[in-house]
Amino acid sequence: QVHLVQSGAEVKKPGASVKVSCKASGYSFTNYGITWVRQAPGEGLEWMGWISVYHGNTDYAQKFQGRVTMTTDTSTSTAYMELRSLRSDDTALYYCARHGGDGYYFDYWGQGTLVTVSS
Amino acid sequence: EIVLTQSPGTLSLSPGGRATLSCRASQSVSSNYLAWYQQKPGQAPRLLIYDTSSRATGIPDRFGGSGSGTDFTLTISRLEPEDFAVYYCQQYGRSPMFSFGQGTKLEIK
Numbered sequence: 184q185v186h187l188v189q190s191g192a193e194v195k196k197p198g199a200s201v202k203v204s205c206k207a208s209g210y211s212f213t214n215y216g217i218t219w220v221r222q223a224p225g226e227g228l229e230w231m232g233w234i235s236v237y238h239g240n241t242d243y244a245q246k247f248q249g250r251v252t253m254t255t256d257t258s259t260s261t262a263y264m265e266l267r268s269l270r271s272d273d274t275a276l277y278y279c280a281r282h283g284g285d286g287y288y289f290d291y292w293g294q295g296t297l298v299t300v301s302s
Numbered sequence: 303e304i305v306l307t308q309s310p311g312t313l314s315l316s317p318g319g320r321a322t323l324s325c326r327a328s329q330s331v332s333s334n335y336l337a338w339y340q341q342k343p344g345q346a347p348r349l350l351i352y353d354t355s356s357r358a359t360g361i362p363d364r365f366g367g368s369g370s371g372t373d374f375t376l377t378i379s380r381l382e383p384e385d386f387a388v389y390y391c392q393q394y395g396r397s398p399m400f401s402f403g404q405g406t407k408l409e410i411k
Contacts, residue, residue: 228339228347289392292347
């Protein structure tokens, strides 16, 4: 069965960077895109961007352009999301999710990684 | 930028009842690429409905989706205790490529 397992919680200081990993199993990693979504405490879901694992191209939400980089390592079936110049309002639960069959929705989700930004 | 607005913000119903959740888009959603997710406290979202009306694997038939253009609906008939959660709609196609509504909380009355 499909599993997405994310790296553990992180605590960072303002201005630092964080890199969250998402290891996939149970399917052909290169056949599906990976999207990243975050959720601030008590808030809704916010789409950050996605990566086509097969082609390697990315599309980021305008809000994060210049501050986020999404990559994959197909040898380990792992996706990564790096967010730089962290601010306190970046404190959130970060999820990776697999794109569904035709790519327009997210059918499997990781368990989430809590990133706390605090001085 | 396309904005999804969900209503109501909170819906209070009793088990066995029928829930109707609305998702309105500021512009027409491409090819009706509209999905719905359920999220329970402390859990990741779970896909319920994709392409407006197709149920995801393992989703019971009491969950149904409908709509087109800018107006979409998630209907849950015969509410079970496990259905009380937060529900999000999500669209594909317009800048940003993907976006979510702000959510509707379905609570027990």
